[in-house]
Amino acid sequence: xxxxxxxxxxxxxxxxxxxxxxxxxxxxxxxxxxxxxxxxxxxxxxxxxxxxxxxxxxxxxxxxxxxxxxxxxxxxxxxxxxxxxxxxxxxxxxxxxxxxxxxxxxxxxxxxxxxxxxxxxxxxxxxxxxxxxxxxxxxxxxxxxxxxxxxxxxxxxxxxxxxxxxxxxxxxxxxxxxxxxxxxxxxxxxxxxxxxxxxxxxxxxxxxxxxxxxxxxxxxxxxxxxxxxxxxxxxxxxxxxxxxxxxxxxxxxxxxxxxxxxxxxxxxxxxxxxxxxxxxxxxxxxxxxxxxxxxxxxxxxxxxxxxxxxxxxxxxxxxxxx
Amino acid sequence: xxxxxxxxxxxxxxxxxxxxxxxxxxxxxxxxxxxxxxxxxxxxxxxxxxxxxxxxxxxxxxxxxxxxxxxxxxxxxxxxxxxxxxxxxxxxxxxxxxxxxxxxxxxxxxxxxxxxxxxxxxxxxxxxxxxxxxxxxxxxxxxxxxxxxxxxxxxxxxxxxxxxxxxxxxxxxxxxxxxxxxxxxxxxxxxxxxxxxxxxxxxxxxxxxxxxxxxxxxxxxxxxxxxxxxxxxxxxxxxxxxxxxxxxxxx
Ligand SMILES: Nc1ncnc2c1ncn2[C@@H]1O[C@H](COP(=O)(O)OP(=O)(O)O)[C@@H](O)[C@H]1O
Ligand SMILES: [Mg+2]
Numbered sequence: 001x002x003x004x005x006x007x008x009x010x011x012x013x014x015x016x017x018x019x020x021x022x023x024x025x026x027x028x029x030x031x032x033x034x035x036x037x038x039x040x041x042x043x044x045x046x047x048x049x050x051x052x053x054x055x056x057x058x059x060x061x062x063x064x065x066x067x068x069x070x071x072x073x074x075x076x077x078x079x080x081x082x083x084x085x086x087x088x089x090x091x092x093x094x095x096x097x098x099x100x101x102x103x104x105x106x107x108x109x110x111x112x113x114x115x116x117x118x119x120x121x122x123x124x125x126x127x128x129x130x131x132x133x134x135x136x137x138x139x140x141x142x143x144x145x146x147x148x149x150x151x152x153x154x155x156x157x158x159x160x161x162x163x164x165x166x167x168x169x170x171x172x173x174x175x176x177x178x179x180x181x182x183x184x185x186x187x188x189x190x191x192x193x194x195x196x197x198x199x200x201x202x203x204x205x206x207x208x209x210x211x212x213x214x215x216x217x218x219x220x221x222x223x224x225x226x227x228x229x230x231x232x233x234x235x236x237x238x239x240x241x242x243x244x245x246x247x248x249x250x251x252x253x254x255x256x257x258x259x260x261x262x263x264x265x266x267x268x269x270x271x272x273x274x275x276x277x278x279x280x281x282x283x284x285x286x287x288x289x290x291x292x293x294x295x296x297x298x299x300x301x302x303x304x305x306x307x308x309x310x311x312x313x314x315x316x317x318x319x320x321x322x
Numbered sequence: 323x324x325x326x327x328x329x330x331x332x333x334x335x336x337x338x339x340x341x342x343x344x345x346x347x348x349x350x351x352x353x354x355x356x357x358x359x360x361x362x363x364x365x366x367x368x369x370x371x372x373x374x375x376x377x378x379x380x381x382x383x384x385x386x387x388x389x390x391x392x393x394x395x396x397x398x399x400x401x402x403x404x405x406x407x408x409x410x411x412x413x414x415x416x417x418x419x420x421x422x423x424x425x426x427x428x429x430x431x432x433x434x435x436x437x438x439x440x441x442x443x444x445x446x447x448x449x450x451x452x453x454x455x456x457x458x459x460x461x462x463x464x465x466x467x468x469x470x471x472x473x474x475x476x477x478x479x480x481x482x483x484x485x486x487x488x489x490x491x492x493x494x495x496x497x498x499x500x501x502x503x504x505x506x507x508x509x510x511x512x513x514x515x516x517x518x519x520x521x522x523x524x525x526x527x528x529x530x531x532x533x534x535x536x537x538x539x540x541x542x543x544x545x546x547x548x549x550x551x552x553x554x555x556x557x558x559x560x561x562x563x564x565x566x567x568x569x570x571x572x573x
Contacts, residue, residue, distance in 0.1 A: 199427035209372050215395030215423040259410040
């Protein structure tokens with residue numbers, strides 16, 4: 001386990017280093033060394049924040065994904081496939097509508113509330129309709145998400161806010177600047193909480209009766225899990241915008257290799273989450289250089305390919321054991 | 323001792339258990355018998371608070387509602403009749419969850435000793451690093467029983483623990499249950515379908531029929547032709563083999 005974590009950390013450092021020196025204005029490691037003041041300025045105002053934002057986003061969404069998968073006992077749910085992200089965006093719109101000039105923090109709080117209630121609604125919905133095939137759960141989540149999203153767009157058109165919210169529809173790291181991304185560090189705090197309660201979440205993922213037998217308060221743990229996922233999602237939506245797939249594919253890749261015990265796999269999920277977004281971001285920046293593709297597009301394409309692979313692989317596995 | 327006072331349970335207006343008053347003595351193996359649908363599983367889930375019901379449950383002179391959830395999970399543990407385990411955990415990881423009520427996730431030396439002991443009790447040493455989703459039904463069942471043993475509660479409820487198990491493992495589990503009841507003064511309450519396991523291994527038998535307790539008493543008093551006929555509505559022959567009462571019912 002430690003060997004893998006070390007390899008992942010080294011990859012992160014190398015790719016992180018590369019990421020710091022890609023961009024429209026040429027900055028080389030030498031400039032930093034020579035303390036060229038203009039370049040240092042750009043470096044610390046824009047490049048470093050961008051890298052930190054990328055890492056926190058990837059890590060955060062992956063953690064949010066694996067927590068949602070645990071508490072809903074379903075491998076396919078995540079902020080973007082259980083409507084959480086759409087509720088968060090709806091919350092941002094409400095914040096803009098009712099509190100014009102709201103600070104980032106206010107938006108985040110309102111967005112978190114919507115994400116939380118929306119996700120709770122989704123969980124209640126799931127317990128009412130007992131689905132036979134686990135793949136239907138994310139389909140319902142995506143449907144619900146689309147409904148919420150449509151309402152958001154409709155209201156935004158109506159109040160002429162479409163310009164305003166479009167930045168939340170498509171995630172983008174190009175806007176990250178010092179002073180505008182620090183909320184993302186809340187994701188690190190959430191990671192610590194998840195690490196502390198990892199075993200509890202794994203027990204809850206096995207089921208309600210199983211949890212009760214072991215003295216684990218099932219409903220409370222589910223609620224805490226949804227709060228954690230909602231906070232992370234809203235923070236990302238408010239600062240970066242929505243990014244699909246990460247919360248679903250990263251945990252699934254790791255679990256295929258490492259098993260479902262959160263205590264063993266949580267660090268790798270966090271690291272690979274950061275790495276995945278970092279790679280997507282580097283692609284976004286070099287493919288049509290000097291222009292940039294929004295991260296949500298890159299992550300969407302790479303993510304859906306990996307998702308299909310996981311699905312097909314899963315089916316093969318089922319056939320083999322049947 | 324566990325005391326049940328006026329337990330009533332309905333599912334959609336249908337009585338499943340009606341007016342159950344029952345004392346389960348401590349330090350014994352207690353078998354719960356009765357036809358399919360008699361309410362055995364329901365009764366076990368009620369006593370272990372997985373299902374709600376009317377009435378009162380007193381465990382060691384304290385009402386079950388007054389136990390903290392962690393305290394209760396050290397007092398009683400339950401293995402349900404069917405367990406859906408769709409998760410990639412190793413056998414040892416699953417069994418170590420049995421220690422959660424005692425040490426949460428920070429397992430100490432004593433926890434690890436108990437876990438290893440449970441693994442060898444259930445003969446799982448050769449499987450302990452395998453993922454549970456790769457096990458056979460019987461192997462999975464043994465892993466779950468090992469987890470319950472690691473939980474080390476005073477009262478152990480097992481709903482058809484011999485499900486999926488071959489004869490050799492069934493016998494060795496029954497012997498093991500005898501042993502822990504004797505040596506660690508545990509109380510084991512289990513649902514068994516093979517009447518001869520109930521007859522040979524239990525001290526006390528509770529028979530359910532038509533939403534109520536038909537008989538409750540020492541095993542040798544319940545295993546009689548007349549009573550078995552009343553419980554199961556069929557004829558039995560009973561023979562004494564080496565001091566065990568063996569029930570014959572194939573013809
Ligand atoms: N969740 C449930 N909903 C409705 N009826 C149930 C439920 N669980 C059990 N029952 C009914 O309660 C009765 C007792 O079931 P159960 O306790 O499982 O019996 P046993 O374990 O003795 O075979 C049966 O008639 C069964 O159909
Ligand atoms: Mg039953």
